[in-house]
Amino acid sequence: MTESFIFEAQRRDMAKVARKMFERKLTNVAGGNISQKITASKDIAYGHVKLKKGHDYMIMTPTFMSEAWFGELEASQILVVDLETGEQLDGSGRLTREVNLHQEAYQANKNIKVVYHSHALNSMFWATIGKDMPNVTEATSNDLALGEIKCLPYRPACSKELADMVHENLIALGDKAANNIFLLNSHGVLITTDDLHHATCILETVEWNAEIAYKEAVFQGLELLNGYHSKGKIIEN
Incomplete structure (x- = not known):
């Protein structure tokens, strides 16, 4: 199955976990954040985003995950970040200061x-x-x-x-x-x-x-x- 955006399956899974985290009162509206390290298995290009084989990235919940959305995130709001530089490469949310x-x-x-x-x-x-x-x-x-x-x-x-x-x-x-x-x-x-x-x-x-x-x-x-x-x-x- 072809992904419609970068790391789609992993970002959908993280959005689900973030939702359950809030619903089960494992965090509060004051915050909380989740990230997952993913090493690119090959050179990948998704529009303006280009990933390098063997390089480490992380997907991460956006800031105000709890305050603004009460954990109800879409997969597209989960950020893609260059692990080394901290640069946000994709995702409609904003990067937390806790990166x-x-x-x-x-x-x-x-x-x-x-x-x-x-x-x-x-x-x-x-x-x-x-x-x-x-x-x-x-x-x-x-x-x-x-x-x-x-x-x-x-x-x-x-x-x-x-x-x-x-x-x-x-x-x-x-x-x-x-x-x-x-x-x-x-x-x-x-x-x-x-x-x-x-x-x-x-x-x-x-x-x-x-x-x-x-x-x-x-x-x-x-x-x-x-x-x-x-x-x-x-x-x-």
Whole structure:
């Protein structure tokens, strides 16, 4: 089947994921953004857009994805961006100022194919207090093998300082960077993985974990629990 515009199938899929992200309250009207790295398999020309074989591009949700459109995006609104330069090549939307965060995440590890940022409600609780999220559910610890759910120090949104800090912490993770979620202090969550749908799975599963860990924290304050409990044992006092 011939595509009517560049990376049509991938852009349609991302528009669908962005819609579900908003509908399922995995972000809010304050924002959130998603990108996916695509390496051109051949030289391609679509009108004014020319892609080079072997060069890395990313498709990305536009700024105001949530505020202006409530996640109801058309595939043509998903942007095509030169990953190296940050230049917008196609798409009817406007590029977010947070593109630098996505670029530096991809630079940190070649196996990262998706960068997924949201303001998920329950995870935001842990991010706002600046505390690592206890990993208490079997799904987050075993099925997704996320390990520590780390909260990074505060850096202003869209700043180079934030992008640099994320880059450094992803490099420190090594191979684990391609299956990871960070809490960004007072700013939300950042998922790096190798598949767009897997990123959505990580976020929704971590949201359940965030609420359960929050309730365990409340029970500790009421002296009904003596620490965070997971898989039949105390994991943190």
